[in-house]
Amino acid sequence: MKTSEDLxxxxxxxxxxxxxxxxxxxxVYQFGTYILGIDHVQGDPFAAPSRLHIQVAGRAVRIPKELYDSKHKKTAVADYLLRNFAKQLERHSFQAHGSGKSGIIQVTRCGQEVLERTACEIDEKTGDVTVRFEVGFPARGRTIQAGELVKILYQYLPACVEKALYYKNMDRNAVKQAAELSVDQEYIREQLKKEGLVAFVADGSILPRESGVSQRPMKDAVPFASPDSMRITMKLPYKGMLTGMGIRKGVTLIVGGGYHGKSTLLKALESGxxxxxxxDGREYVVTDDTAMKIRAEDGRSIRHTDISMFINxxxxxxxxxxxxxxxxxxxTSQAANVIESMESGTQVFLIDEDTSATNFMVRDELMQQVIHRDMEPITPFIERVRELYQEYGISTVLVAGSSGSYFQIADQIVQMDKYVPKEITEFAKKAAADYPVLKFPEEKPKEPSYxxxxxxxxxxxxxxxxxxxTMGRDxxxxxxxxxxxxxxxxxxxxEQLNTLGQIVRFLEEEIFDGKKTLGxxxxxxxxxxxxxxxxxxxxGNIVPGNLARPRIQEIYACMNRYRKLGTDRKERG
Structure with a gap:
């Protein structure tokens, strides 16, 4: 290995x-207690910045082992280090001068979620910390300004490493709190399974976001308060006693007037x-991690998917x-989304009436009388939702603002009133009793084929x-x-999409062989x-610093929208 003097x-x-x-x-160059790697050099000062990494030896970092001895703690502490490193880099970015992107120093910009990323990783065995970032190598026009790069590599970066990645210089209480919060969040997730819940929303949570382009909590928002009938209490390992709304398995309906917080609650559950x-305001909003948002998606491609549960x-x-x-x-797109999510192991469907196909979701009594069942190829979701729970264990949380048909088959009904939830199950069921009972198909469908x-x-x-x-998140x-x-x-x-792109390449070149199923x-x-x-x-051997892990549900979703996906399937019968 070369030394910093060689560089x-x-x-x-x-x-x-x-x-x-x-x-x-x-x-790769040795800089005292850390290694600097220059992995990719940009072609000119106006191109994407050069890609570098720093690996700090565990004996120099000295983060206590108990702060990263589980997967969720390691991810949380790496996330904290990355955010801390980003703050330090911001102070020095563009301090070195030149044309184009000269002097830029940047690392992944994290959102409100804590994700497993390649931008910062902790080796669970050695305690080594690796951060991957970008630097715009300075130039005047297209002439190298090496002195400016020396400032970055020998002054700015060592200072950032010293302040952000050495435990002795960190806010130790903040690092500890990040690890402890991850333990509490994982505890809630485990309790969902034990208590028969699909989601938990803590009292005092701030669900509304700052704006359509900001995921930060809205100032002066109404704090969440659970209905008494749905309030449960958990004793978390570090935070202690915590109360909030527990959404039980089954079919849950969220109703209310416009702008009263129905979709805001559903969005929080999606992100949970x-x-x-x-x-963030939603740090104690935890949803079953297999939950999938289901919606209509006109124009998408579908590849040999068994949608016969809904369409025949x-x-x-x-x-x-x-x-x-x-x-x-x-x-057909919403039917495919349901079946594909079932294949991915989803145990909870999250659905908003506003983004659904009406004819897929419901057919009222009058329509059933005018258009006989034999003339309608679509079996609406309302006629399958209970079966999905009873036969497949898949719960549904549905936001409805205009159709009351789901009152008859819901297990619990929550009304959002000025962002305050109220359970109205008994009241709604009594009101629904005055309306004609929905008719359901007598024959059960076959289990979908994958x-x-x-x-x-x-x-x-x-x-x-x-x-x-990658084009953003689109x-x-x-x-x-x-x-x-x-x-x-x-x-x-x-960065999740960056990883999905790599997964598509990997599957195409390494796994697909005409014998394996997509699953x-x-x-x-x-x-x-x-x-x-x-x-x-x-x-290759060089790891990009811009990858974040998606869930298996998003891997399936990506592959199912890949128009070049080569699939073969025997016809029925």
Missing amino acids: KQILERIDHRGYPAYKDTRG VYPHVAG DLPNGKDTYAFDTEDASGS DRKVRRNPGIRQKGRVKLK AIMIGHETIDLRYVEQLVDS QAVEQAEKLLDKRGPAGMCE
Whole structure:
């Protein structure tokens, strides 16, 4: 391994030369108690910044082992270190001068959720801490300004490492609280299973967000307060006694007038599949981590999916046992979303009436009389929702603002009144008794089939490489193919999409063989993620610093929206 002096000599040699000479700096260098790696050098000062990493030896970091001796604690402490490192870098970014992106120093910008990321990792065996970040190598025009880079590498970065990554200089109480909060959050998640709950919303939580473009808590928002009939108490390992609303398994209906907080509560439950940082307002809002938001998604592609539980006997004779389309309707897309989520292991459906296909969700008594069941290919969700719970153990939390049909089949009904929840199950059931009873199909559907075999798409690699590009949280481009993920609403970070792109490449090149089902292929990827984290999906030895782990539900969602997915399936019968 080279030393920091070796790097300085290289910089002195290439000073004032053309920008491509910066590529001579690539390599790994020993800087006292840490290693600096220059992994990728940008092509010119206006291109994406160069990618670097720092690995600090555990004996220098000295974070107590008990703060990262479990997966959730390790993720939480790494998240804290990353945010701390980002604060330090901000003070020095663009302090070195030059053209284009010269002098920029940046690292992943974390949101309110705590995610497993490659930007900061802790080795559970050695205690080593690795951070991955970007630096704009300075230039005047396209002429190297090595002296400015020396400032960054030999003055600014050592100061940031010293302040952000050495335990002796950290706010030790804050690090400890981050680890303890993760333990409390994991405890609540385990209690959900033991208590027969699908979600918990702590009293005092702040659910509304600052704005449509900010996920920070809204100032002066109404704190959440559980209805007495749904209030439960938990004794957390560190926080102690905590009360809040427990949503039990089954069918839960959330109703109320417009702007009273129905969708805000559902959004909090959607986000509750992830842990949140202290001060977010939702740090004690915890949802079953398999929960999936289900919605209509006009125009999406569907690949040989068995939607026969909901749709049969289409007028065009199309097979719904292995339904295939490039342009799904609202109802067929929502039916496919339900079945695909079942395949991914989802135990809770989260549904908002506003983003659903009406004809998929309900058919009232009058419509049933006018349009006979034999003339309607769609079996609405309302006629399957209880069966989904009783036969498959899948609960549903549904926001409804206009249709009262679900009153008859709901287990519990919550009314949001000026952001305050009230349980009105008994009152609503009495009101519903005056209306005609819904008629349900007599015959139960067959269990959905998930036997889709996946085969390789040979065109994914061009000119020796796979081109991956992420468009925020909206889409992934693989070569010329775009995977639209706008409506996979529980993706909270663009870095999750970066990882999904790597997963698609990995599955295409390493797993798909025409023999495995999609489920078997995804499970294989999930095992590797468990073992090696998001880095396990990458080719080569250099780990990108912009990956965050998605859930298995989002992996399925991504693959099911991949129009180049090669699937084979036997026809029914």
